[in-house]
Amino acid sequence: MSHILGLKCRECKREYPISPIHVCEFCFGPLEVVYQYEKIRKDLTRQKIEGRPKSMWRYRELLPIDHEPTIGVNVGFTPLIKAEGLAKALGVKELYLKNDAVNYPTLSFKDRVVSVALSKAKEFGFRTVACASTGNLANSVAALASAGGLESFVFVPFDLEQGKILGTLIYGANLIGIRGSYDEVNRLCSEIAENYGWAFVNINIRPFYAEGSKTFGFEIAEQLGWKVPQHVIVPMAGGSLITKIWKGFKEFETIGLIKEVNTKIHGAQASGCNPIVAAFKEGQEWIKPQKPQTIAKSLAIGNPADGFYALKTIRDSGGSAEDVSDSEIIEGMKLLARTEGIFTETAGGVTVSVTKKLIDQGAIPRGESILICVTGNGLKTQEAIQDRVGRPVIIDAKLSDFQKIIPSRERENVIQIQAAV
Amino acid sequence: MEVRVRIPTPLKKLAGEQDIVQAKGKTVGEVLQWLTETYPGLQERLRDERGEVRRFINIYVNDEDIRFIQNLETPLKEGDQISIIPAIAGGAFSKRRVTLTFPPNLIKEPVIYNIGHRFKVVTNIRGANVSENMGWVTLEIDGEEEEYSKALSYLKEIGVKVEPVERNVIE
Numbered sequence: 001m002s003h004i005l006g007l008k009c010r011e012c013k014r015e016y017p018i019s020p021i022h023v024c025e026f027c028f029g030p031l032e033v034v035y036q037y038e039k040i041r042k043d044l045t046r047q048k049i050e051g052r053p054k055s056m057w058r059y060r061e062l063l064p065i066d067h068e069p070t071i072g073v074n075v076g077f078t079p080l081i082k083a084e085g086l087a088k089a090l091g092v093k094e095l096y097l098k099n100d101a102v103n104y105p106t107l108s109f110k111d112r113v114v115s116v117a118l119s120k121a122k123e124f125g126f127r128t129v130a131c132a133s134t135g136n137l138a139n140s141v142a143a144l145a146s147a148g149g150l151e152s153f154v155f156v157p158f159d160l161e162q163g164k165i166l167g168t169l170i171y172g173a174n175l176i177g178i179r180g181s182y183d184e185v186n187r188l189c190s191e192i193a194e195n196y197g198w199a200f201v202n203i204n205i206r207p208f209y210a211e212g213s214k215t216f217g218f219e220i221a222e223q224l225g226w227k228v229p230q231h232v233i234v235p236m237a238g239g240s241l242i243t244k245i246w247k248g249f250k251e252f253e254t255i256g257l258i259k260e261v262n263t264k265i266h267g268a269q270a271s272g273c274n275p276i277v278a279a280f281k282e283g284q285e286w287i288k289p290q291k292p293q294t295i296a297k298s299l300a301i302g303n304p305a306d307g308f309y310a311l312k313t314i315r316d317s318g319g320s321a322e323d324v325s326d327s328e329i330i331e332g333m334k335l336l337a338r339t340e341g342i343f344t345e346t347a348g349g350v351t352v353s354v355t356k357k358l359i360d361q362g363a364i365p366r367g368e369s370i371l372i373c374v375t376g377n378g379l380k381t382q383e384a385i386q387d388r389v390g391r392p393v394i395i396d397a398k399l400s401d402f403q404k405i406i407p408s409r410e411r412e413n414v415i416q417i418q419a420a421v
Numbered sequence: 422m423e424v425r426v427r428i429p430t431p432l433k434k435l436a437g438e439q440d441i442v443q444a445k446g447k448t449v450g451e452v453l454q455w456l457t458e459t460y461p462g463l464q465e466r467l468r469d470e471r472g473e474v475r476r477f478i479n480i481y482v483n484d485e486d487i488r489f490i491q492n493l494e495t496p497l498k499e500g501d502q503i504s505i506i507p508a509i510a511g512g513a514f515s516k517r518r519v520t521l522t523f524p525p526n527l528i529k530e531p532v533i534y535n536i537g538h539r540f541k542v543v544t545n546i547r548g549a550n551v552s553e554n555m556g557w558v559t560l561e562i563d564g565e566e567e568e569y570s571k572a573l574s575y576l577k578e579i580g581v582k583v584e585p586v587e588r589n590v591i592e
Contacts (some may be wrong), residue, residue, distance in 0.1 A: 011476055012469070025431070026466065028477040028507035286488060287478075308476065 002275055003040050007031040007207055012208070019123050020062075020199060022206040026192040030305070031207045033064045046226060049257075053282045056112050056215035061171040062251055063215070064121050064208045071148035072115025076215055078103050080223035083372075085339035086352075096229060096371040097336075098220050101344050106143045106167070107377035108136035108206025108345075109241065113212035114144050120208040120295070121199035124197035127151065128198045129205075132189040134182050134237065136376050140216060141201060142173035153198065155185050161297060163380045181292060182302045202238075213241045220371060226258050229371040231364050233266045233355045235347045236276050237299040239310030241375070242267055248314045266364070267314050267321035268354035270294035270346075270379060274323040276307050281321070287311070295326045295344040295384045298376060320363045324353040330388050331358070333378060343378035351375075422447060422497045425543075426456060427504040427563070435462035440564070441543065449480060450493030452503060467505070476543075477508040502545075518547065519573070522582040523556040533560065536575060541568040 007016040011029030022031055044061045052058035056076025057069050079099045087095035101110040114137065121129050130153040131141045137153045145303035154168055158177030168175050179183045187203075193200040201209045221228050228249050234242040246265050252258045269277045272294030275287045287307035292300035304310065314321055324332070329346055332353035336341050344352075353370050359363045378385075395401040432513055436442055437460065446452035453474070457464040469475050480487045481504040487495045497503075523532065528551065537544050542564035549558040558576045576583050 023507070027469070027475050028431075029475075032478075227432075288489070 003036050003043070004062045004064050004066075005034040005036055007033045012267045014355070015089040020121075020126075020150075020204045020305055022204050033211055034208050035062065036249075037251070039253050044255060044257070049222065053144065055210070056219070058114065058335060059215055059218045062211075062218070062248075062255075063116055064211050066123060069115065069119040069394060070122050071118040072111060072144050073301065074104050075111045076103065077219060080220060081342075083339065083340050086336065086372075089335060089339050090356055092359060092364075092366045092370060094369040096224070096369070097342065097374050098371060099342060100216065100376045101342060101348065101374050101377040106136070106139040106146070107380065108140065109213070109216055109373075109375045110136040110140040111144065112215050113137075113209045114140040116146050116197070116212035117205045117209035118148055119200035121150070121201070121205055122148065124199065124407070126199035128153065128196075128362060129201060130154065130189070130192070130198045131201045132156075132182070132186040132203070134300055135160050135380065136298055137202065137358065138168040138175070139164060139171075139380075140176075142168045142171035142202045142267040145173065146171040155189050155192075157182055157185055157297075161381055161383050167380065181381075183289070184398050186305075186338075210240050210244060211404065213244035214248035214251065216373070217245035218252065220245075221249060221258050222254050228263045229263055230262065230368040230371045231264050231266060232373065233268055233351050233358070233364075233370070234373045235299055235375055236267045236269050236310055236321075237301045237304065237347075239276055239304040239306035240310075241373075243306055243309045243313045244321050245373070246317060254333040259384075261319060264319040264364075265317040265318040266358055267310060268351045269323045270299055270329060270350050271322070271323040272296070273300050273302060275302060276304055276310050277321040277323045279307070279311055285311070294329075295381075296329055296350050297347065297381070298347045299350060320358060322354045322357045322361075324350060324357060328357075330385060332388065333385065336374075337378070342374060344374045345378050345381040346384050347376055348374045348378070349384075422453060422499050422501065424497050424501045424503055426452060427502060429505055429507055431507065432463060432466055432482055432505070436467065438458045444459075446497060448481060448491075448493065448497060449503060450496045452497065453480075453493065479506045479508050480504070481506065490561055518559060518561050520559045520584045521576060522584075523551075523558075524580050524582075525554045527580060528554065528556050531577070532579070532581060533558065536572045539575065540564070540572040542572050 006018055009024035009029045010032050012024060012027040014024055014026050016031060017361045026029060035094060040061045049058050054077040055074050081097045081099060083095045083097050091418055103109060103111045118129060129149045130147050131137050132155045138156050141152050142154055152173040154173045154393060155176045155178060158179055167339045189203055191202055199205050234245055236242055242265060249261045249263060267276055273290055273292035277291045279287050289303040298385045329349040333349035336352050351372055364370060393405060425442050426444045427438045428440055444452045444455055446455055447534060467474060467478055482495055483502055533544055542562050545561040545563055547559045573583055
């Protein structure tokens, strides 16, 4: 049962039927899926959602597929955590984390968008899927394509982190490393998409793919008890996630699942690749492309496809944007791990440190509710913390050697259980 | 100023089926004005209702995005090339660049003139070092895929070494 009307150009508003296209023929603007909100308002209630399995698909009616999802049925509904330790460290009252570092199956939020993209690709009849990626998308497409019986081609910058390369090859994907930046990989993929007629999840299937990110926002609202936080901080690469989290909140408001949305959405980038933040700070509308130089490789997109819309989301919501240095990124990763036991990848370090910066600057008041988006797992970017987390202490198997480094202490008072007589 | 305007494939039919149009203007704005007056079908494709150049159309003067120069006020020199490029997948495009190394017997031959003459390609020299008995030239070659391939085959046939040049999208 489809709740979609069709595709519409975000710029000139021309309408198109549902098909694997992503660019307006008339003005070259990006296409977006349009829904029948009045119909969805009647069909999708809190009760109905709460009765469904705990996955991103509980919000089915707001996702662009016609039939039941075929790929990624178990994706999403990741933990939303009240972060008491981190809140204390940052000097704020109410702090939450939405933890996609443990998303199923490939430990990043990309599983959401890929699940939608591949389910839709199957509906269109594609048998081969592909993507251009900075890493997390590669893992996700490879895994979900294999699980769904599709062949996959994955294009990455050749110098990507080992963890992400191995984490793609294991699923049997065809992995092609390009001697160039992500932006060049993406451009090449446009040409291949045109030539080979494959379903490129972030190119010709992009309008459907992008919708999956809304579920990150839907889950936040549901898990907070059908309300939204006052501040949400989101990392920005291509700029799609931040716009869709906002769209997700606004859709829930439109169909009456939550009351008025007053959330301020803040964007986070690395100083070594901050085209969107720079445009925000300079009061510009258009994005100046950059050549990325940062350890946050998953955010290293110098020419973000949704940069303009990300800027608009930040401004429309009254939020702000900041960037942090590579060393601040590492500190952010360590802070999160040490206060909350969550090991996030470099993008997560960016978001935590930008949050700290915005709080210290006063852009985020200490008494308001704050949510940090954790989008990927640290095991994928271990190289980044090489030599930054200390070393193990090595000793011989002798008690005396241990006592040399940790002198004897008074025994702790623990409860002694008396053995039953 | 006499300048060349490169028309993107999807808009060719609105510019009299031309890839490249000879135009006149002192600034980018003047050339665009002339272009849309001469080919009225291009007006609504290039500009929105407010008359602004559409957000997802990028305009370059000799490879530089006009937004980094002076936008529509960007001044032009004789022989400049303006490129109109739809901003799909990031926005920049790659021109075809090759480095040609000439064997001694071809140093004195007008090879580059010849390929522009025999095939429908436009060449632009980006760098060169030519002496009495050795020479290399880095050339930008513009034109339809088929003509470009024919030009390269011809060069290889006559003994010129042809190597593609790696190029960053953002320089």
